[in-house]
Amino acid sequence: MKTLWAFVLKEIYHILRDRRTLFILFGMPAAQVLIFGFAVTNEFKGASFAIYDQSNDPVSIALGRHMSGSGHFKQTVVAHRTEDIHQAFQSGKIKMALVIPPDFGDRYRSGNRPEVQVIADGSDPNTATTLVNYASMMIAQFKAQRVNQPFHIEVATRMVYNPELKSVFMFVPGVITLVLMLISALMTSLTLAKEKETGTMELLLVSPLHPMMIIVGKVLPYVLLSLINAVLIIAMGVYIFDVPIKGSLIALLGLNTLFIITALSLGILISTRTQTQQSAMLISLLSLMMPSMLLSGFVFPIESMPWLLQMISTVIPAKYFIISLKAIMLKGVGLIVVWREVSVLAILTFVFLLASWKNFKLRLE
Amino acid sequence: MRIILILIWKELLQVVRNRAMIPILTVIPIVQLILLSFAATNEVKKIGLAVCDNDHSTFSRRLREQFLSSDYFVLKLYTDDEKAAAATLEDDQADAVLAIPPGFERQLLRGQASSLQLQVNAINGVKGGLAGAYAGSVIQSLRRDLSLEIVPVVRQKPAVAAPISVSYRHWYNPELEYQTFMVPGILGVLVTILTMMLTAMNIVREREIGTIEQLNVTPIRKYQFIIGKLLPFLFIGLFDLAIGLTAGKLIFDIPMLGSLWLVFAFCVINLIATLAVGMLISTAAETQQQAMFISWFFMMIFILMSGLFTPIDSMPLWAQYLTIPNPIAHFVDVMRKVLLKGSGFEDIKDHFYTMLVLGPLLITLAIWRYRKTIA
Amino acid sequence: MTHEPVIIARQLTKRFGPFTAVDAISFEVEKGEIFGFLGANGAGKTTAMRMLTGLLTPTSGQASVAGFDVFRSAEQIKRHIGYMSQRFSLYEDLTVKENIRLFGTIYGLTQRQINDKTFQLLRKLGLLDEAKQLVGALPLGWKQKLAFSIALIHEPKIVFLDEPTGGVDPITRRQFWELIYQAAHEGVTVFVTTHYMDESEYCHRVSIMVDGRIAALDTPRQLKLTYEADSMDEVFVKLARTTSLS
Numbered sequence: 001m002k003t004l005w006a007f008v009l010k011e012i013y014h015i016l017r018d019r020r021t022l023f024i025l026f027g028m029p030a031a032q033v034l035i036f037g038f039a040v041t042n043e044f045k046g047a048s049f050a051i052y053d054q055s056n057d058p059v060s061i062a063l064g065r066h067m068s069g070s071g072h073f074k075q076t077v078v079a080h081r082t083e084d085i086h087q088a089f090q091s092g093k094i095k096m097a098l099v100i101p102p103d104f105g106d107r108y109r110s111g112n113r114p115e116v117q118v119i120a121d122g123s124d125p126n127t128a129t130t131l132v133n134y135a136s137m138m139i140a141q142f143k144a145q146r147v148n149q150p151f152h153i154e155v156a157t158r159m160v161y162n163p164e165l166k167s168v169f170m171f172v173p174g175v176i177t178l179v180l181m182l183i184s185a186l187m188t189s190l191t192l193a194k195e196k197e198t199g200t201m202e203l204l205l206v207s208p209l210h211p212m213m214i215i216v217g218k219v220l221p222y223v224l225l226s227l228i229n230a231v232l233i234i235a236m237g238v239y240i241f242d243v244p245i246k247g248s249l250i251a252l253l254g255l256n257t258l259f260i261i262t263a264l265s266l267g268i269l270i271s272t273r274t275q276t277q278q279s280a281m282l283i284s285l286l287s288l289m290m291p292s293m294l295l296s297g298f299v300f301p302i303e304s305m306p307w308l309l310q311m312i313s314t315v316i317p318a319k320y321f322i323i324s325l326k327a328i329m330l331k332g333v334g335l336i337v338v339w340r341e342v343s344v345l346a347i348l349t350f351v352f353l354l355a356s357w358k359n360f361k362l363r364l365e
Numbered sequence: 366m367r368i369i370l371i372l373i374w375k376e377l378l379q380v381v382r383n384r385a386m387i388p389i390l391t392v393i394p395i396v397q398l399i400l401l402s403f404a405a406t407n408e409v410k411k412i413g414l415a416v417c418d419n420d421h422s423t424f425s426r427r428l429r430e431q432f433l434s435s436d437y438f439v440l441k442l443y444t445d446d447e448k449a450a451a452a453t454l455e456d457d458q459a460d461a462v463l464a465i466p467p468g469f470e471r472q473l474l475r476g477q478a479s480s481l482q483l484q485v486n487a488i489n490g491v492k493g494g495l496a497g498a499y500a501g502s503v504i505q506s507l508r509r510d511l512s513l514e515i516v517p518v519v520r521q522k523p524a525v526a527a528p529i530s531v532s533y534r535h536w537y538n539p540e541l542e543y544q545t546f547m548v549p550g551i552l553g554v555l556v557t558i559l560t561m562m563l564t565a566m567n568i569v570r571e572r573e574i575g576t577i578e579q580l581n582v583t584p585i586r587k588y589q590f591i592i593g594k595l596l597p598f599l600f601i602g603l604f605d606l607a608i609g610l611t612a613g614k615l616i617f618d619i620p621m622l623g624s625l626w627l628v629f630a631f632c633v634i635n636l637i638a639t640l641a642v643g644m645l646i647s648t649a650a651e652t653q654q655q656a657m658f659i660s661w662f663f664m665m666i667f668i669l670m671s672g673l674f675t676p677i678d679s680m681p682l683w684a685q686y687l688t689i690p691n692p693i694a695h696f697v698d699v700m701r702k703v704l705l706k707g708s709g710f711e712d713i714k715d716h717f718y719t720m721l722v723l724g725p726l727l728i729t730l731a732i733w734r735y736r737k738t739i740a
Numbered sequence: 741m742t743h744e745p746v747i748i749a750r751q752l753t754k755r756f757g758p759f760t761a762v763d764a765i766s767f768e769v770e771k772g773e774i775f776g777f778l779g780a781n782g783a784g785k786t787t788a789m790r791m792l793t794g795l796l797t798p799t800s801g802q803a804s805v806a807g808f809d810v811f812r813s814a815e816q817i818k819r820h821i822g823y824m825s826q827r828f829s830l831y832e833d834l835t836v837k838e839n840i841r842l843f844g845t846i847y848g849l850t851q852r853q854i855n856d857k858t859f860q861l862l863r864k865l866g867l868l869d870e871a872k873q874l875v876g877a878l879p880l881g882w883k884q885k886l887a888f889s890i891a892l893i894h895e896p897k898i899v900f901l902d903e904p905t906g907g908v909d910p911i912t913r914r915q916f917w918e919l920i921y922q923a924a925h926e927g928v929t930v931f932v933t934t935h936y937m938d939e940s941e942y943c944h945r946v947s948i949m950v951d952g953r954i955a956a957l958d959t960p961r962q963l964k965l966t967y968e969a970d971s972m973d974e975v976f977v978k979l980a981r982t983t984s985l986s
Contacts, residue, residue: 020650024658028665035669039684047678089536090708092698114529122535123705125543126407126495127676133498136531140505143529153473153508154480157497159487160454167490167675190654277654294404299674301492304408309400323457330488333455371845375834382833382874575827582793582823582900583846584815 003208007217014191015221025187025225029179029233036171037241047131049096050077050088057105063116066142067098072134089121096120096131161330172237173325174298176230176256177318181292183226184260186284188219188267193280196271212357219264226260234329246332255328255335258345259321263288265352266317272359292318320345368585372593376567380597394555394605395612401551402617407674408543409495413459415442417450422470424511428481431507432463437499454486461485461496473511491675537620537706548619549700550673552609556632557639557667557693560602562660564643568594569656572647591732595640602636603629622707631699631713634720638692641727648734667693695720744771746898746929747792752801754787761787763952764801769931769945771897774924776943777933778976784952785933786826786902792931793823793900806897819847822891822899826906830887832876836867839875840890847894861889881912888919892928899923901932905939917942937973946972948979955979 015022051064068075077088079097088094099117108114118135120128144152162169192215195201205214234252237243245252266288274280294300295309296318302310313319320341327338335342380386414432418425432438441459444450453459464482472479483500487493509530538545571577580590606629613619642663650656670677670684671693677685688694695716702708710717747769754762762784769775779785790796792805794814803810806820830839837858844854862868865885875883884904891899901920905913917939924930932943940946940960947957956963956979960972969975 018655020655021658024662028662031662031666032669035666035684039670039680039687087712090702090706091712092702092708108529116529116531118531118533120533120535121706122538122541123701124546124676125535125538125541126409126491128535128538128541129495130498132533132535133502136533137501137505139529139531152478153504154478155483155501155504156480157483157485157500159493159497160484162487162490162493165487165490165494169487170489281654281657294401300405300407301409301489303411304406306403309404326488327455327457331455337456368846368848371842375831375838375842378838379831379833574832575825575829576831578795578825578827579823579829580846581795582818582821583843584818584848585846586815 004213004217007214008220011191011218011221015225025179025183026229026232029175029229030236032175033168033172033233033236034240036175037166037168037237046071046074047096047127048076048094049073049098049131050079050085050094051075052079052082052085052097052099054102055100055104059105059108060100063100063139063142064098066145067135067138070138072138085119094121095124095127096135098135166241166243168237168241169243169330170326171298172233172241172243173322173329174296176233176325177259177292177296177298177322178289179229179233180226180256180259181263181288181318183222183229184219184263185267185270185288186281187225188222188264189270189274189280189284190277191218191222192268192271193274193277197276215268219268223260223264226263227256230256243329244332245329247328247334251328251335252325255321255324255342258342258349259317262317262321262345262349262352265349265356269352269356269359272356291316295319296322298322315348317345317348320348368589369593369596372589373596376594376597377600380601390559390601390605391608394559394609397555398548398552398609398612399616401555402544402548405547405551405674406543407491409492409499410437411439412437412461412492412496412499413441413453414438415444415450415453415459415462416440417444417447417462417464419445419447419467420465420469421445424470424473425465428463428465428504428507431503431510432500435499435503437496438503451484454484457486459486460492461500463500537622544617545619545705546701547673548613548617549704550671550697552606552613553696553700554668554671554673554693555609556602556606557635557696558664559605560598560636561639561643561646561664562657563601564594564598564640565646565650565656565660566653567598568644568647569650569653572651573653587732587735591644591728591735594644595637595728598640598643599633599636602639603632606632619704621704623703623709627710627713628700628703631696631703631717631720634717634724635692635696635699637724638720638727641724641731642692644731645727645734648731648736667691670694671697673697689719690723692720692723745769746771746806747775747931748802748804749788749792750802752788752791752803753799754784754791754796755799760952762791762798765949765952765954767947767954767957769898769929771929772924772927774920774930774932774942774944776940776946777931777949778935778937778940778946778972779933779949780935780980783949785949788949789900789902789931789933792817793821794818819894820897822894822896824884824887824891824899824901824904826902830875830883830890833874835872835874836862836878836886837871839886840893843890844893849894857893861893865889881908881915884908884912885916885919888916892923896928898929898931901930903933903935905934905936913939937971937976940972948976950980 049067053060053064064075067073077084077094079085079088085097088097097119099119101115101117104114104116116139118132120132122128159165234245238245267284270280270283274283291312292298295302295313295316298318302313302319305313324338324341324345327333328335380390416429416432418429429440429443433440442450442453447464450462450464454462462484464484466480466482469479469481481504483497485493485496535541568577610621610625614621643660646656646659646663650659670688670691672688673693677688677694699713699716702713745768750766751764752762752766753760753764765788777785777788787796791798791810792803794810794817798810805817808816808820810817831842834842840858840861841854844857849857862871865882867882867886870878875886878886888901888904905916908916920930920932920942934940943960945957945959946963947954949955958966963975964970964972967975967978969978
């Protein structure tokens with residue numbers, strides 16, 4: 001036990017000595033959460049648009065005013081030709097244009113199907129969709145305000161779990177996942193590869209300690225580091241951005257610990273397979289970090305991806321971790337609801353642990 | 366001049382000799398481009414919908430049909446049990462729950478306003494917002510249909526009732542292909558990151574193996590050294606842009622409306638700034654591992670604040686100012702504007718001018734920070 | 741030997757924070773001399789050499805190399821010296837010829853001069869057949885000899901060698917010293933650090949550094965007389981003992 005403690009201490013010294021890496025390990029997630037919280041938002045307000053009013057009639061002018069008066073749109077360009085709209089799109093001055101045909105006023109008053117055209121900058125599809133939808137709702141509203149229309153359907157939309165559509169809600173679980181992967185998997189595989197590269201691993205292996213104990217001693221400080229980091233990120237989310245923890249704190253910590261073990265077993269597995277730091281780093285980045293970022297549902301919804309990528313995502317532990325994490329933190333459900341995800345994660349962990357244990361033994365003989 | 370040329374020659378020779386480098390410069394960026402363009406999609410389709418119908422009427426069934434016939438929704442559950450509907454949201458079975466209250470049809474026929482309740486899982490803000498918007502437009506289209514079909518029967522004055530019909534068009538990307546939007550941006554990011562990382566790692570590596578010390582005792586001037594490092598990676602960046610554009614055209618059929626010369630010209634001045642950042646990183650790192658961590662740190666911030674995934678104009682004002690010194694933000698915007706919309710120099714001149722100031726500034730900083738002496 | 745000092749150091753000092761690596765050393769090196777710089781690891785040899793080559797700026801004191809001041813004209817010095825560092829530092833992924841061409845151009849040689857030099861140099865080292873081989877594929881001893889020859893490619897007045905024979909076998913070391921002698925014979929001043937005491941016998945004069953100071957400076961023969969020793973090894977042991985006692 002004492003020897004184990006000595007190992008742990010030695011590793012802690014190593015970690016504390018490399019200030020730059022330490023700074024990045026804590027600074028990067030913090031910076032990410034801050035950026036996501038403060039700067040990255042999906043809501044749009046005051047989208048710039050152009051009006052090309054060929055009708056120039058009291059009704060068309062009122063419609064234009066109705067659009068700009070809402071706060072959703074800001075009229076920045078008055079177009080006199082279609083070419084003006086093109087130019088405004090190309091210079092990025094507007095994202096949408098409202099074209100009112102010459103006979104709009106007459107048709108409106110005679111009830112002969114008045115028409116308007118909304119042109120959106122389709123090069124950004126999501127923004128285009130959202131803008132077109134807002135615009136058509138507002139045009140409908142314009143009519144409704146003036147005439148009592150039949151079949152009025154009100155939609156009370158409630159954005160549950162994240163009423164203000166803050167992106168930080170989604171990114172806190174994602175950043176936690178990445179950090180746990182980074183420290184527990186990448187850093188462990190690097191530090192083990194380094195011992196191999198410099199030959200100190202042999203030195204450790206001839207010591208009377210059981211080899212698995214050595215590994216435990218080496219990885220323990222990283223477990224600690226990961227947990228501290230995860231708690232830090234959660235605390236930042238909770239205290240700065242009001243991200244709620246609706247579920248049980250114990251379940252949350254338990255889940256984190258499970259995922260740390262998953263990541264560690266992956267890190268050890270990689271280190272048994274590599275000889276140099278460089279290759280450990282490359283393999284970790286390509287096979288762990290990239291998939292955890294792209295195919296886990298962290299930023300991009302998995303169900304929109306092509307079939308092949310969806311298949312690959314089923315063996316990415318981060319996917320299951322993120323689903324369970326979101327469920328417990330943001331939805332406030334118990335582990336029971338996500339039992340499927342948690343068990344898959346546990347099974348994957350077990351498989352990885354077994355594989356790294358086997359590989360490790362082989363290497364000793 | 367001869368010295369700069371020989372340094373470039375040496376650098377390119379080393380790249381060609383390194384077996385690992387050729388795939389890193391050719392195959393891997395293409396694979397990344399394809400993978401990222403498919404994976405990094407914020408396209409929202411197949412929104413799982415649970416309908417809790419307590420009206421059981423013609424109108425309520427019609428509303429359900431209206432949802433099903435739109436491309437965006439997939440019906441996961443149709444029930445009248447509120448609890449069951451709510452549970453689908455909890456276990457991620459559905460992304461949205463639509464509740465149709467009893468009396469929905471009756472109220473509408475009487476000419477009263479009727480209300481629906483829509484609950485959207487908004488943990489992913491983009492998806493939640495879009496799901497809400499799509500649902501809104503589906504419901505509006507039902508209303509429009511109803512008023513056209515039934516109004517004459519109810520005998521309202523048609524002149525007043527006829528709604529303003531809105532036709533939409535999406536210019537530059539009529540089918541709203543998400544990849545058309547993402548590929549140019551991702552390509553810009555890939556070229557930037559690759560060259561930045563390579564520069565940073567290359568210099569740190571020379572320091573680690575000691576060759577840089579040998580160069581430092583020669584009469585090489587600092588600017589010669591920096592330019593000798595910069596130009597080869599500039600070529601590599603342009604080369605990767607070229608193969609990336611080719612792949613984008615062949616695989617994703619992205620439009621190229623604007624002048625490719627303009628894209629390459631901007632790439633050159635943009636890469637100068639990018640490479641200078643790489644050099645600055647190398648002056649701050651002692652080992653390749655540190656260089657990698659530091660580059661990663663900056664990359665993350667640069668990418669997140671580049672407008673690649675979320676529009677810059679929806680950021681708070683202070684954050685918008687922070688994107689000014691971010692080369693990736695300029696590159697992504699220029700790529701999208703020129704390729705997709707056919708913007709010309711006039712339209713992107715602000716980006717040009719910013720980079721023309723930023724590039725030399727960063728280079729000067731890198732030359733100043735680079736020490737021929739140790740410690 | 742005419743009295744014509746090409747390296748002059750006066751009270752040259754380098755501190756890293758509280759630690760004094762080189763403590764006010766003073767010496768002169770004559771033109772064409774092989775000047776040995778001896779000392780245990782960490783005695784300050786490399787630091788002293790780095791100050792003279794312009795890689796490190798001294799904390800205080802004065803020094804000039806080839807007539808140029810180390811504070812003001814470090815870049816001028818670099819034109820007139822050759823340097824071979826402790827770690828082998830030619831580009832391993834370039835061929836022998838390419839390395840020669842690279843450094844030749846950096847030192848401002850014309851293409852023609854480089855071609856002539858390449859041939860001469862390869863013939864002298866017996867590497868004509870290996871000209872197109874990657875340097876990384878050469879045995880260590882050959883790499884060292886090549887690095888030395890490249891350090892002399894621009895015909896510098898002075899060449900600094902930082903432990904040039906570390907890790908090579910005795911025969912190669914011998915051949916290496918023959919190259920050094922040849923260079924000295926042609927008028928090049930050689931400033932060499934080493935911790936092989938037997939090598940110091942080959943030097944014209946030797947300075948022995950202990951803890952950042954020069955503990956002794958003389959010809960090997962005179963040093964052995966002074967310290968009543970049979971070999972330089974013994975001189976060194978005696979010196980180290982007396983200095984650490986004092």
